[in-house]
Amino acid sequence: MLGTPPLPQLVGSDSYVPETCVLHPEQVRTYPFAGVLPEELCARLDAWEEAREAEAERVGDDAGEPVGYQYDLSIPPGWRVGGFASWHRTDPYPMDCPTCKVPMDLLLTIDGSEWDGGSGSWKPLEERDLAPHPFAMPTKVVVGRHGELNVFVCPADPGHPHLWGLQ
Numbered sequence: 001m002l003g004t005p006p007l008p009q010l011v012g013s014d015s016y017v018p019e020t021c022v023l024h025p026e027q028v029r030t031y032p033f034a035g036v037l038p039e040e041l042c043a044r045l046d047a048w049e050e051a052r053e054a055e056a057e058r059v060g061d062d063a064g065e066p067v068g069y070q071y072d073l074s075i076p077p078g079w080r081v082g083g084f085a086s087w088h089r090t091d092p093y094p095m096d097c098p099t100c101k102v103p104m105d106l107l108l109t110i111d112g113s114e115w116d117g118g119s120g121s122w123k124p125l126e127e128r129d130l131a132p133h134p135f136a137m138p139t140k141v142v143v144g145r146h147g148e149l150n151v152f153v154c155p156a157d158p159g160h161p162h163l164w165g166l167q
C-alpha cells in the first residue's frame with residue numbers, strides 16, 4: 001500500500017475520486033446478461049425461476065427469497081475486471097471496435113455499490129447485518145445516477161481506442 005496515494009491532475013466531479021481503500025479481489029464465475037442469451041435459453045431460465053418461486057411459496061417464509069438468474073447468478077454488483085456487461089438500463093447494443101470493427105470485450109466495470117437489496121446473494125457473510133448505506137459503498141464513487149461505468153477493450157489490439165457505456 002502506498003503511503004501517499006497519487007492524486008489525479010484533473011477532477012471533473014468529486015464522486016469520481018475513490019476513497020483511499022484496499023482491494024480484496026475475488027474470482028467468481030459469472031454468466032451473460034439474460035437479454036443477450038438465445039430465446040430458448042431465456043425461456044428455460046424463466047421456467048426455472050417460476051418453478052423456484054412456486055416452490056418458495058409452497059414451503060413458506062422459511063426458504064427465504066428464491067435465487068434468480070439476473071440478480072443472484074449472472075453478473076455481480078461492484079467493481080469488476082472482465083466478465084460480462086449488464087444492460088439493465090438500456091437494451092443491449094453492439095460494442096464494436098471503432099478501428100477494426102470486431103466485438104469488444106468488457107475490460108472494467110466501475111460500480112458504486114458492492115451489493116444491494118436485489119443482489120443479496122452477493123452480500124458478504126461478514127456484512128450480513130449491515131445496511132447498504134454506507135457499508136456497500138466503500139469507494140464512495142458514484143457513476144451517473146448510481147449506475148455502472150463499463151469500459152470495453154478491443155480483443156485484437158489493446159492499443160485500439162476503448163469504448164465506454166453507462167448502465
Ligand SMILES: [Zn+2]
Binds near residue numbers: 098102154155156
Ligand atoms: Zn480493434
